[in-house]
Amino acid sequence: MSYHGSMHRALAQENVARSTFAQTGVFGRMFPGLEAFPFSDAMLEALVAKIVADSQEPRQIGGGGPVNPRIPAGFTFFGQFVDHDITFDPTSSLEQQNDPEAIWNFRTPVLELDNVYGAGPSVSPFLYDSSAGPRASPAKLLIGLDSRGAENDLPRNRQGTALIGDPRNDENLIVSQLHLAFLKFHNKVVDHIRAHGNEHGTKPLDDRLAFADAQRIVRWHYQWIVLNEFLPLIVGQETINTLLGTSGPLVGQDPIGNVLDYLTFYRWSEDPFIPVEFAVAAYRFGHSQVRAGYSINNAFGALLFSDVPNGPSLAVGGNLVAAAAGHPVLNADRAVDWARFNRIPGVVPADGFPQESKMIDGKLSPPLFTLPNIAPGNPLDPRSLPLRNLKRGRAFGLPPGQLVARVMEAKHILSDAELEIDGLGFPAGVAPLWYYILKEAEVQHGGQQLAKWAARSWRRS
Template sequence: MAPAAEQPTPRHGRDAFFIEGEGVVGDGPTPALTARANTSQTSVAARAAAPTFRFSRVGPTGVRLPEATLRKVAQAMTGGSESDGAIPSGYTYLGQFVDHDLTFDATSVAFGDAVSPADLLQGRSPTLDLDSLYGAGPLDSVSSGFYESDRTRLKVGRTTKVGGDKARAGFDVPRVGGDAAGRARANIPDRRNDENLVVAQTHAAMIRFHNRVVAGLGAGTPAGERFEKARRRVVLHYQWMLRHDYLPRICDGAVVKDVFDNGRKVVEPGADPLSMPTMPVEFSVGAFRLGHSMVREAYDWNARFPSGSGTLDLLFFFSGTSGGLGGDPTLPSNWIADWRRLYRFAQVGRPDLKPPAGEFNLARRIDTRLVDPLGLLPAGSFAGSASDEGTIRANLAFRNLVRARMLQLASGQQMAALLRANGVPVATLTKAQLRDGAGGRSSAQLDTLTAAQRDAFLADTPLWFYVLREAELNDGTLSGVGARLVAETFHRAMEGSTHSIVRSTGFRPSLGAKAGRFRMADLLLVAFEGRRELLAPLGD
């Protein structure tokens, strides 16, 4: 399932990182906008020297464990997971959408060819401001292509008629161009949001949400102010939803409350709130990869693909990046999401929006096991080649562990010690806890490691594995090191955003069905006008 021809390679599997104070770290070439180097007005040398993203290192450098050890651990982690958690499956891919918002590489699309090193540095910040949705705004020469002619509303996509399922506007991301087979590529700022069907449907829903907010602006709002007013409202509600709905589902709620009430201890503590944040590699390459363990191998997707027939490989196949939309020009209409199967609308006062009995999808429990398909990723999902498919290079756990090794990422034990040194009472997991976990099918076992390999792994445990083991021992919720890193990074990303619920402490949501409450289900109700026939257009 290679990416469609003419599709630019998404920058999902980064080989090198520019870390402030260290320069380029990693085994690959410097991240640069090499694809456009021949036509750029900026010199190739300047591009090669300029960082594309503002990473930082919170903790110390760690030990590089041998790849042979990581290979065995990865294989133990991808042996299959059958344990459901309590979190609805939609939040798995909301987390992926958020990750792309935090780490979007704007140099790929937002500035065109005449990008300078200063643009590279300033054009993208790890803030929660939805620039993966908005790009550089409707007045930017490149990003203007994402907008309607009014320079306020975002363009929507149209699905392809399949059998009795008619073409529908607003249920796919917008697309442009096409390859030799007629398949169009996503016309959105971050094309990684087209790498699987669920995150693409989430992006399409966010487009609808923005356009609905625009429609709700008063007639007296001047035309030149409509976009910025809508964006501010969208971003603040989005951040509120992340703070009060998403974070408490994946993290220990007491940790989230402490961070947002009392501030950060290790992620840029005391930073000027208006300064540009950086992205901690311990978050990006370690803690926030928690969502990989939440992925199911199959979903009760919609009325056409119920009872687990929406398999993970098909959700890759019917996306533009990983499968080329199954050969269709745009998303086939029979693959439109039924949101009732992914989020609980009864919790926001809409019990009429329940899916058919037995057709609700829970995310897999956050633990050290990943479902089988993640051990065999399609090459298009990580910008690999056909020769990578079926090898250890296509194993997601191995890719995560090797990338952390490449950066000499701090171990879980080192991060626990750092937090304690900064006044956070975090306990270090014991070697027995790290070795055995919670037991059962939700726990990766280290039996294939030699005694020497196991001893080294338990002494300097890779941060990603450590964070997942913490969650596994906490009934599927991040705690300790993982919860603190995630909550603090979110707090700093919100604080540093142009529109910020951290700085605008008086903000309260106004768009949800209940005053002062705004969950992802509320956002979807706004986006789809509260109508069953839009939230589940293919019926039961």
């Protein structure tokens, strides 16, 4: 039986991982009945070589491939920030099979900013401003000083390590400064509600209540941005409307009579969980949006990661300098000018700004092939981000993209010619899920957004 011919059999077969009803705390599967394909190292390496070969344009600020006029570059890093709020797998193996239900997610699968707030002032006190005294319950988050003594850096310990809820938010200058923006926003909201009251006009009686009010308001604003600005750019308003059921709840029946609704592909029993199809494939679409380098402000710009040792780059470490106190802090000349990354109402950006994101397509910018924090020369721990994504997908037993697209009733299944995988050693009609999703965006939307999803054959009640 051909691979595709076996698809429906696979839905019912015994020998597949099942974990739809995972507990919060571990990962799970969205399509537990779909069979994985055992891609060989040679296939994955051939695909990566194609991705890198096509993106060998000069490494330069703004380079890395064609741009997406629809999505400003700031949203790439907002997307990375969102990822760091909901999913973190520091423990699975790249080489051996992993059961998602046995792998802990170090973030909660909820848009509530645990990467900013940690576990709150009592459990994560190092994140908070205790200047009111050790007995006071801090309402504000701690902010660090840059090399000129201005509150423009993350708080850092004496070795320069950022004191934040998720270490990945200090991975590059842009996401680091975005994290700082959230710290500042929270503290401004505390000032605002102390002066004017919360959404009901009630002024907090103490710092504990001021914190709780501010945290709620910050989370609401963040969730508003995700739903009303970020997702429409990434998946399009039409898909959001379908999922939210804005034109009536989406309910129907599949060909064998199972009741379907908008959560048909994602269900949980007690608590939500992050599916590996999302964390290891779909949501890694953002890697394709990253450009080779960025202009940070009118005095500084650099490649994301340098190709020469200690060369200028946007890796945070190289942009820290020793402060008067002796510990490393951000060089004040490296603060991000956000008008270079986002359209900001009322702010006229310099000519040519905001910078655009890279198109979402089957190619990645060159710096992502030599990640800086991984030692070279160990094939079991590759420095290439696309190879890591593909191997991680294999180690979690993800189903091929075509199989998922068929089960989701995609209107168009990409051909091997559209996927440009002929000659790479793949069997016909089989491609890794992460790569398939990138090519869907490229083929169906010119790289400007991910493929739309519409429940074609379902009835609306």
